[in-house]
Amino acid sequence: MALDLKPLADRVIVLPAAAEEKTKSGIIIPDTAKEKPQRGEVVAVGEGKISDQGVLVKSQLKVGDQVLYGKYAGTEISLDGADYLIMRESDILAVL
Template identity: 85%
Template structure:
């Protein structure tokens, strides 16, 4: 991938949506929920604090993360879908 996020932004590859429930019921495309889990594929340099110091990101490439349902902006690069979001939109690292 030839994209580098700026500042405290992170690019996440969302996980695939669930195809069927645990009991085996197949979920139609119209009822699938947007995934809230993904893998970090690129990380920016970090945020500059009010004192002028660079604060390094807490996530790194390869981390599996949880994020809010409506977090980030959807982008498409080379036919693959990604989300670009601020590091503060990430809720947890798995």
């Protein structure tokens, strides 16, 4: 997926996974009760962060990584009809 948005420094852009529509037992979840997703796919990565010594520390993430992040991490944006999250690399908890 080509994205015309380039994050700065140690920020990444994540496409959140779709919220669950049903429980495992088949009960349909209404929109008001859906949990905010906490996993997604990295679609863009910044260059990295400048350390206190002035050295560029490259990001450990790459485009296409499936990641887990905190429930309230990042800033939501809409671009070309899709919703994305912009967050710092440190807000990413794990790579799947």
